[in-house]
Amino acid sequence: MSLAGEALAALEAETSRLLAAFVEAGAERVSPAVLQPAETLLDLYGEDIRARAFVVRDGLTEAMLRPDFTVPVVQRHMAEGAEPARYCYAGPVWRRQSAGSDRPTEYHQAGFELFDGSDRAAADAEVFSLIAGLMQDLPVSVSTGDTGLLRAVVAGLDTSDARKAALMRHIWRPARFARLVQRFSRPGAAKAELIAAAERGEAAAMIDASGKAVGLRSKAEVLERVARLVDDAGVAPLKDSDVKLMDTVLGLKGSVASAFGVLEGLVAQAPALAPAVTRFGKRVSALAARGVDVEKLAFEGTFGRTTLEYYDGFVFGFFDPTRGDGPSLASGGRYDALTAALGRGRAIPAVGGIIRPELVLALREGVGRC
Structure with a gap:
């Protein structure tokens, strides 16, 4: 992606605005390398990642153009950081797109990551509210989900470990x-x-x-x-009852408050869901304490299932409602399991979010023309 003149100046100004807000929220700015070891990403995602990332070779060594910032930030924190910690970053990432797609293979992200195990619900609400505050001048739609619910259902199935x-x-x-x-x-x-x-x-x-x-x-x-x-x-x-439970969880759609009400009713028939539902309820309360209208904040049971695989709990996205299935302007979620995978068994609860400044600028410009 090549930018110059006013477009480049606008991108730099928007990125500076976002980074300033992240720093004000207590984040330390970091700058992960553009080339990331392919071995790490292959260990995490398997060979499927090759279809989504750009691979380069130097002799026998493979590397990948950075597909996102979260993995290297987690690696840095697990090697050097203390808890709690907040980091921010900005720069380009690269993703392969399917044939015929009009989505860019290179685009910018500005992001914020929070490592804190003292109160997961409060951390989820902090990151969501920070991203939401930076999008408040835009006519966006918001979706949330929780991949931890489906994971809990699968873990509780009456079937083989395989x-x-x-x-x-x-x-x-x-x-x-x-x-x-x-x-x-x-x-x-x-x-x-x-x-x-x-x-x-x-x-x-x-x-x-x-x-x-x-x-x-x-x-x-x-x-x-x-x-x-x-x-x-x-x-x-x-069992038919287990398949029905998965369908019910995936079919949830409404506000986070109404979804919590339905989930509470499912716990009696599915005790394995109880811990995930308890976490869900605490998050609803934490969001409300931050001033989020939980009666209007949208929830979908299927949301977040087509992102990179590290999200294992709360997920969210902000979208341009006029673009249908267009990419998210901002997104994020919880990835506790990723810290365990990269921390060699040592895990730290973590949650983060990113904003795509080019898309924010495009939407803001479109609103200005209306």
Whole structure:
């Protein structure tokens, strides 16, 4: 992305405004490197990240153009920081887009991250309110969600650990998640012929007879996958009540206050939800204490499931209501599990948010022309 003249000056001024607000809120400014070690991101997200990030090579070493700031900020904090801590940053990030998309592959973010385990609800409310205050002059719509609710439902399912792990991996891929739920809900097993061959000890011969290998998996990896399918074939289907509970949680839509009322009613039939619902209620109270109208703040059970995978609780986004499914002007959420993954077992509750200054400027300019 190339900017010059008035456009560049406007972007720099808006970015300075945002950073000044973050610093005033107690943040230390940091500047993570543009090139990030590919190994870290691959460990977090698997090979799927290659479809969303730009990979560069220096000999045998791989790196990725920074797809966001949160991961390097978490790494820095887990290595050097004390709790509580607040950080802010600004600069470009790079993301691959699907073929035919008009979304940019390079754009700017200005963000704020808060590491504080003393009161998660208060921290969620602090970050949301800070971002909301910086967007208050714009005609935006707001959505919130909580990926922790679905995670709690999956953790409480009456099924095998392997099936739970598969569902957890695909919470951020709604289509794959739905296919897994459908498959796990049926009696019997997928790929019955292959499984029958494995049970007779003939899987390797069947693979050899199938012809030339296609794809990246080795024969050993295919056999390992077959062994997992054999194990899964003996697992009972998901209960109808469990599938209905997932559908109910994902189907929640209304205000955060009304969603909390529904969730409280679900706890009796789904005790595994209780801790997540308690956290939800505390957050509603913390938001209200910050002056947020919780009777109007929108909540959707599906919101936040197509972002980067590190969000595991509260999520939010601010949108231009005239752009339909356009990108968010600002977004954020809680990512406690990410700190454990990058902290080698040492976890610190954390939440953050980013604003895209180019989109803010475009919306503000559009409002000015009206």
